[in-house]
Amino acid sequence: MRRIRAAAVGAVTLSLVLSAAACGGGSPSGGSGDNSRPGTLTYWASNQGANLEVDKKVLQPELDKFEKRTGIKVKLEVVPWSDLLNRILTATTSGQGPDVLNIGNTWSASLQSSGALLPWDEKNFERIGGRDRFVESALGSTGVRGQDPAAVPLYSMAYALYYNKKMFAEAGITKPPATWDELVATGKRLTKDGKAGIGVEGSNLSNNIHQVFVLGKQHGADFFTPDGKADFTSDGAVAAVKQYVDLMAEHRIVAKGNAEYAQNQSLSDFAKNRTAMVLWQTAAATFKAQGMDDSAWGVVPAPVPSGKPGRGTAVNSMVAGINLAVFKNTKNIDGAMKFVEFMTGDEEQKILNKAYGSIPPVTSAQADPAFNTPALAPLRRTLATSAAALPQVPEESQFETVVGTAVKELFADAAAGRPVTTASVRAKLEKAQQQMPNT
């Protein structure tokens, strides 16, 4: 028995030594990059095209161009959305990550709080041509207000109402809805013969969040108090969530099956003339990939109560988009800066945003006529005048998980024929709020 104990003690000691090494061996904390490894960069790109291969085809020529100009070789990895946040988390924990990376712009504040990303102070902004090159609304989604941004905007997107022209014509509808009431009324006229007025992605947590956030704004509610505390159960928030779920529960203009959609099936339904409308961000490329002709659909700003999108309660979209960040542990800070400057330069902004069907968050690039087509003009206008950034709080990603899940469960209730009432919505949101840290 004594021997066993001795062996156990030995093993534990050994492990503690090793684990102490693990704690201490990390990167020097608080460091903001150095130039010990110039000449190469690692770039994690998010999946913007139809699939990972498309992204590589779009990006590789641009990276080659960058190498030709600067002599810096960029190693590209396109990371699927399913893995991106986990990969960033593990990179943060270990200090071993890319030099430059894409992040969903809604993650900015969360990642900012981890201290993994290089803060964009005035000095850093100067190195890429200055802060005022960027569109103001896009900068609103780069981190907690009052702190140096954790990233710079790369691609911008906005929500809008896409409608199926063929189905509208068949139902004799000439004007797409501009207010929420019109949306419901139009949806009811279109819902018949197994076809649905509007589609939702009930099991897609992020999309749920984007939708109820905008509706919340229209009800004068934010999901966080000004000092950053979770506030999911205000009357406005409850009304917003209920309003969104009621598309299925009360108005029945959403097909029940949408409750389990999470992989853009609603867009596929739209392209197949099974759903007449979707509220979506920059969907043009997807429709095309689904074999839908550009002339078969139209796009207008998403509805607001007043019919006239604007600020405050007339907000009709979140500021959607992708940000570009520099990993603080980079060993090639100068190269990373050059790369960010390259990617946010007018030329690349135009090329990349055209390829992805998004809008440049850089003012001078936005002027290009390619971004003023009928497909993109409403989105650009929305971004400029009536889009609001999702709450820039460190707990944003938890917010997406818990409230997104609450909405998903409410859709499941609605689809199963259970009543969705103000009380049941409030109960779900209360539960969500209790799962947030520090409440």
Place this chain on the structure above:
Amino acid sequence: MTTTAIEKTGGRTVPQRDPGAEHGPRRPGRLRALGLPYLLLLPALVLEILVHLVPMLIGIVMSFKELTQFFIRDWGTAPWAGLDNYAVSVDFDAPVGEALLKSFLTTCLFTLLSVGLCWLIGTAAAVFMQETFRGRGLLRTLFLVPYALPVYAAVITWAFMFQRDNGLINHVLHDQLGLTDSPPFWLIGENSFITLLVVSVWKGWPFAFLIMMAGLQNIPREIYEAAALDGAGVWQQIRRITLPSLRPVNQVLVLVLFLWTFNDFNTPFVLFGRAAPESADLISLHIYQSSFQTWNFGTGSAMSVLLLLFLLVVTGLYLTLTSRGRKSADA
């Protein structure tokens, strides 16, 4: 405590009476003979320490820290949380603990049903296929296919089949048989528990079948012949000879199935994605969510440690009880 429990299973892991083993091979000299076993064990030992034990100890250390997103970058600096993470996890009146408890109970029920069904189907199939008949070889091959298929490929196919609007299951149940008023959901809501169970049993029973087949081969033919002479029919032979002889096999099989099923992550993860429906929220996925989705690795680790403790206790108890039962049966 588990140490003694596992030892008691005796015979298998720790050979008890091996006359030759006492001194080891003598030829190469005493010194080498003494060092050799350690040398042989070294690679396994180093690997286990590196990949299992040390990470687990670090995991335990993490469970005592306030390891949220604010500290993950340099978690040596994260403040100690004492038992806070554990307190949060087991406070069943608060939402975090309540959700954990619910997930735990769901997992228990799921494991019970899944292991039970796997065992039942596997045993039945093995017993039915004990005797040769035409096509037996082919069937045996077919039956092993679910076990051989990569988890991801198999589960994603089931997810495809369980879609509400376009899936095969609803096509059969609703369109062809007309059993339901409206096509039910399988991947969200309460039914997802059934979905998970079906997939898990489909995937798991062939292992039980395989082990049972192996177990049946160890039953001496003479016993059956003797029973047949005594006039016992096939059913009686199965009840009196086959099933009792399989008892030691069962002890191992049930334990292995239990551990695999209880810790299963792949099946619910591929089936439901990151946010499993409440009714199918298995504990491993729940902990994954608690750590990776909400970036609270401290609480996540505390939950894992609790899970580990639970498994250790259950395994220990199980082995103690079953091996005692076995001994008295043998006596």
Place this chain on the structure above:
Amino acid sequence: MPSPTRPAPRSPMAAPRSFLWSRAVFLTLLTGFVLLPVYVMVSSSLKPLADVSGKFQWIPSGLTLTPYRDIWKTVPLADYFVNSLVVAGAATICSVMIAVFAAYAVSRYTFRGKRVFTVTVLSTQMFPGILFLLPLFLIYVNIGNATGIALFGSRGGLILTYMTFSLPFSIWMLIGYFDSVPRDLDEAAKVDGCGPLGALFRVIVPAAVPGIVAVAVYAFMTAWGEVLFASVMTNDTTRTLAVGLQGYAGQNDVYWNQVMAASLVVSVPVVAGFLLLQRYLVTGLTAGAVK
């Protein structure tokens, strides 16, 4: 002990009708249950996209091989395939070797700490993966920083990880198998002048082939299908199939026919190998696990 390759028939007497009927019904239903997803996988992989994104049809409206052509373009499947093959193959070979050594030591020697060893190794089987995912990642990174050996993100790191996943079960199986190999055999080998390792490789390993194959198959499949660790520990040059297959759920739609085609392509080599070796599996398990 009966010869492991010969089945032990229950009774020389003819089975009664009730038995035959139950058997027929049970085995038929079971076959249906087992084959249903296989049928779906095969038939859907041959359908055009329109077919699989609409209502399910038992009979495809038309057969096409395009999914099998497209899978290589949507996702670098061939690369993933090579990665999985290298990772699972190397992990299997190494883990089997290590398990053979360890099991030999435990089966044939008495030494201090034997119990601690067996109990510890076996209990690692119940560690929840999620508990040591992040710490393991940290360790790999730190080893990388300290020694320059890139474990994280490399195939090597994954191989190392997967090796240990199958070790506990493998060692335990092989101890059982080696115990069943008569000791007289190694004694005889030693009389012939073999050292302990000679006895292991010349006598015990050949006698334990079925057990070793069973263990190898188990190790290979564990590595081939693992998702959680692979999703965090690989990058796009080392990504394995289990994770790579998720790439077919793209930005626009799920290409179900491609998913099914790819799943099939991924499965065929494993299933084929598995079924070819199934004879060994049963005999291997007979002596190793269930004795």
